[in-house]
Amino acid sequence: xxxxxxxxxxxxxxxxxxxxxxxxxxxxxxxxxxxxxxxxxxxxxxxxxxxxxxxxxxxxxxxxxxxxxxxxxxxxxxxxxxxxxxxxxxxxxxxxxxxxxxxxxxxxxxxxxxxxxxxxxxxxxxxxxxxxxxxxxxxxxxxxxxxxxxxxxxxxxxxxxxxxxxxxxxxxxxxxxxxxxxxxxxxxxxxxxxxxxxxxxxxxxxxxxxxxxxxxxxxxxxxxxxxxxxxxxxxxxxxxxxxxxxxxxxxxxxxxxxxxxxxxxxxxxxxxxxxxxxxxxxxxxxxxxxxxxxxxxxxxxxxxxxxxxxxxxxxxxxxxxxxxxxxxxxxxxxxxxxxxxxxxxxxxxxxxxxxxxxxxxxxxxxxxxxxxxxxxxxxxxxxxxxxxxxxxxxxxxxxxxxxxxxxxxxxxxxxxxxxxxxxx
Numbered sequence: 517x518x519x520x521x522x523x524x525x526x527x528x529x530x531x532x533x534x535x536x537x538x539x540x541x542x543x544x545x546x547x548x549x550x551x552x553x554x555x556x557x558x559x560x561x562x563x564x565x566x567x568x569x570x571x572x573x574x575x576x577x578x579x580x581x582x583x584x585x586x587x588x589x590x591x592x593x594x595x596x597x598x599x600x601x602x603x604x605x606x607x608x609x610x611x612x613x614x615x616x617x618x619x620x621x622x623x624x625x626x627x628x629x630x631x632x633x634x635x636x637x638x639x640x641x642x643x644x645x646x647x648x649x650x651x652x653x654x655x656x657x658x659x660x661x662x663x664x665x666x667x668x669x670x671x672x673x674x675x676x677x678x679x680x681x682x683x684x685x686x687x688x689x690x691x692x693x694x695x696x697x698x699x700x701x702x703x704x705x706x707x708x709x710x711x712x713x714x715x716x717x718x719x720x721x722x723x724x725x726x727x728x729x730x731x732x733x734x735x736x737x738x739x740x741x742x743x744x745x746x747x748x749x750x751x752x753x754x755x756x757x758x759x760x761x762x763x764x765x766x767x768x769x770x771x772x773x774x775x776x777x778x779x780x781x782x783x784x785x786x787x788x789x790x791x792x793x794x795x796x797x798x799x800x801x802x803x804x805x806x807x808x809x810x811x812x813x814x815x816x817x818x819x820x821x822x823x824x825x826x827x828x829x830x831x832x833x834x835x836x837x838x839x840x841x842x843x844x845x846x847x848x849x850x851x852x853x854x855x856x857x858x859x860x861x862x863x864x865x866x867x868x869x870x871x872x873x874x875x876x877x878x879x880x881x882x883x884x885x886x887x888x889x890x891x892x893x894x895x896x897x898x899x900x901x902x903x904x905x906x907x908x909x910x911x912x913x914x915x916x917x918x919x920x921x922x923x924x925x926x927x928x929x930x931x932x933x934x935x936x937x938x939x940x
Contacts, residue, residue, distance in 0.1 A: 517605060521634055522578050522624060523559060524928040526603055527552060530938055531624050538620040539607045542567060550576055557595050565601055567620070574600035582608030582621055633937050637927045643897060644922040649936045651902045658903060661931035662913035666884070669916045673862040674869070683714065692863055693718045696797075699859040700790045702851070708775040708787070712739045720766050725802045728826055731795040733758035739791060740773030741835065751828045752835040783833040784845060789825075793847055796823035809864070812879055814856050814887050814908075821852040850891070857887060857908050885909040894918055 525531050527549055536544050550563030558575035565572050575598050579585060582604045590596040590611075597613045602621040611619050637645040644650070650658075677691060684690040697713035698706045716738045724730040736742050737759030747753050762768070776787045783789070800823050801807055808817055823846060831841040847855070861884050868876030887908030889895060895905050898914050905911050920926070927933030 517580070517626075517631065517634075519578060519580050520928060522580065522603065522605060523552070524937075525624060525626055525630070526560070526576070526578060528934065528938065530630055531626050535625050536622070538601075538622050539610070540620065542620060544568075544601070544620070544622075547571065558599055563600065572600045574598045576601050576603060577619075578603045580604065581606045582611060585611040585619075630937065634927075637933065637936065638925055644901075644918070645925060645927055646932060646936050647901060650932060652939070653932055653935045655904060657935055658932060659910075662910055662917070664931070665913040665916050666881075666909055668920075669912060670862055670865050670869075674866045677863070677866045687718075688867070690718045693721075695859050695863055696855070697794060699855050700794045701787070702785065702790070702854070704777050704781060704785075705787045705790065708739070708771060708777075709790075711771045711775065715769055715771060717766070720762075720768070721798055722802070724762070725798055728795060728799045729754070730758055730762065731799055732792060732826070734762055734768075735791050735795050736788075736835065737763055738768060738770050739776070739787070740770045741776070741788065741791070743773060746836050748836045749838070755835070783839070786833050788832075788834050789829065789845055792825050792829050792845075793823065796825055797821060799823075808860050809867075812883065814853070814861075814883050817856045817860055818849070818852040821847050821855055823847070853887060853908070854890070857884065857890070857912065881909065884912065890915070 550560030701709035
């Protein structure tokens, strides 16, 4: 057993109920276990515990061993003077606060079944720890938890957007461009796309949004993909010349070209093709990203990413390297939906949240639940375990659950894990 489990059992009262006696044989009743404290100080604030006829309000500290109180020097720290109960797995000889008050100590005893379930989860080597139990968890509980996780995912996105707003001096359009560019990396090249966008002022792109060649010159140049010794055809050399002029005019600085990844990517996913697609999106929308605010429908938003590339890319996957002619190098339906799901919708949710627009946030969430589920190996695995996934909202939440909880064995923080551990 570890201290985290003791915290969990105390918070959720998962202990044997007929053993509420302190080490000094004083009976007590837990009225309220208090609020968990994630910062410095006692583990639970504002607990209410009744000793005999006396109701005390104060804090609770939890340790594996009673001696940990002194090891952690709580006996010298006035911040612990208001502790009304010390919960431990193993009692000792008694402990005191800094003002020399004896703190009541209680040995928490849990059921053998509870410990076995906990140890079983944390020793599990399956895809998720609760793989053997999740089919027994009520689907309503799972769906409620997924709704909460979706909001948690948006909160995580909000932290990213808040950082970008600081970086961009509160320029929401520039932030949107950075997020959009990052999404065009589709995971493998997300970081270099983001780096490129951070060093490329959107205002510069907007000045040239009516000229696709100049947009490509700016984006490919800023991406460090215009290496003069590799550009052996007229179009790529023209891009290089345009970039030389525009970068000098606007004092632009490119990122390093070696950052881009091609290994094990299908040619259609090469960063050069994605960059050309991004240029075409800016060209089609003229960089006026407010159009996404006007189209509060995922279908219409997806249609905004239906763009045609310049003729050069019909027989090229990389600059200066001719390939077999292919006419279809536009963003596919699933790619367009992923851009809406991973960029537009989180951005709009945070945008409306900052403006206290509750109706706007509700519409954004509705839109996500109207979208079809993502189709990937992770979602397929969840479905094989009997977990329903019928919408974009549910698939986003399940991906978040796997990446942020299951992979880190955060069963004690998961509602599904709680149901498994608390069931008899």
